[in-house]
Amino acid sequence: MKLAKTLLASAVLATGLGGVALAQDDTVTIGVSVPAATHGWTGGVNYFAQQAIERLGATYPNVEYVFASSPDSPKQIADIEDMVSTRGIDALVILPGDPDAMTSAIKQVKDAGKFVTVVDRQLSIDGVENLYVAGDNPGLGANSAEYFKEAMPDGGNIVILRGLPIPIDQQRFDAFMAGIEGSNITVLDDEFANWNRDDGFKVMQDFLTRFPDIKGVWAQDDDIALGAIEAIRQAGRESEMFIVGGAGMQQMLQRVQAGDALVPVDVSYSPAMIATAIELTTSHFTGGIQVAGRYILDSTLITQDNVEGFLDAESPF
């Protein structure tokens, strides 16, 4: 699979570059390293990365891209080491699968004098990367909380389906809890649904058994939300509650667009942030402009009014 993707990427590169001499002095090589597609969101990351490489490769013939998709940290470390030693990259754009495990390896790339762009996940040492591009995790929680307060002015009972016990989940959760503080919204319980449809289904079934009165569900992720929706449909309780997911999966956005009362809104946390990162890093070399710093993409509330701008029929996510 990885081989197929690599071959595909190389084929894309070969056509995109149209036989540009690789040894040319003004050629810039940018390495792009992402975790392998293990769920919808990382699938989106892989798709948007390859799409950006294809597009930018055609626009800038003197920029070459090396793409790697790695199933775990040791493999991802090996991949970036190969990029430095054998491909001679000038810049690295990396979405670290596990930032703690990857930090020192990424620092070595930086120490070797390469431009480093870190995407989505904060490294455990500050100041390693030149450019940091990420979605707004606390913002995802806070914006969701804002919507709950607006949709439930008199308060009521809600349940929360969380992701995995990792820092991103905690940031979203803490910001959400802080956001609803002072309102009459009561959180009946929260459980991990592991960013997975099957678990979303199971956990929601059990919440429905336990609580006869649920007005709202915060699912924190669209895959979980889709599982939870099936459980709510099975129980015939669609009209009693609404559900807010997160990330902006096409299936959920289509429901928002159709005005589904069960899915009134979604909150963006798009895997396309990898494309933003590749684009900005490329500009550092081609545009002669300063791009170093922090670039945080808004976790926008997607409603029926602005959903148009987030729909992409080609996206696998």
Place this chain on the structure above:
Amino acid sequence: MSVSAPEIAPKARTGLKLDLKTVGPLVALALLVLLGIGLNENFLSYNNLTNVLARSSFIGIIAIGATFVITSGGLDLSVGSMAAVIAGVMIMVMNWLIPTFGIGWGVILAGMAAGILLGGVAGVGNGLMITRGRIEAFIVTLGTMGIFRSLVTFLADGGTLSLNFQVADVYRPVYYDGLLGIPYPILVFALVAIGGEIVMRRTAFGRHCAAIGSNEQVARYSSINVDNVRLITYILQGVLVAVAVLLYVPRLGSASSTTGVLWELEAIAAVIIGGTTLKGGYGRVWGTVVGVIILGLIGNILNLQSFISPYLNGAFQGVIIILAVLLQRPRRAS
């Protein structure tokens, strides 16, 4: 190894010891049910029990296949990934056939046939590599586990394969409806379990599985066709995985690379909790059913309470699994 050891074991069997060993999983199940009743008054409600049983039925059907594989001294680690790839291919086949067959049961039956066929072929592949290729079952199925998991990720392009919504609506009742108030997944699980129990206890094939798992050489000298019996256990496993998938697809109407993750471990855990020995030679289908229900109830109980932090869910599950096996461990001569 002492030659007399195997002879001593059966002689030392007394009524009490046999009971403890057999009743172990049932005691664990009873304790869990009591815990559930204590935690939530809705625990015994019809809806909760059918929910838990229906969603456990996938693992259950797969675990019954695993009981035969493990009893005959084998192992299949590929079942979770196999389930995902069968689900993915079924969805693609159904979506692809819509223009030919139109929306309706024709498409769904064709998808089901494709699923069963693929399960059987996957089982034949695993079985042939193990029996004719003489490769360790652990290695073969570890390899196919990776192959199937990558295939489903590749087919879905890293995302999710979704069944056409109209077809999904027709197919949906297969998971959500039932006969006389019992959901179909539970009925199918029950039928597979009864069939499995009969095959294990009453047929030559069942006895051959136990004989091979107990001592392959002796089985060979007793003119049992060891390779063919083994091969059949893997085919049976593949077909049962496909049967589970036939019930799984209508639930969410989708498959992705997270479908069926760790199902192989859940199935193996259920088989072991139920009293089948991991090194083979002794299998108990009804025990596997109890094991599956225990695992299903643990997840359910964890969701029905707020005392145990969700961070400790895994620890709680681990303790229950170890306790269940401890309860049915044969007593050493004291």
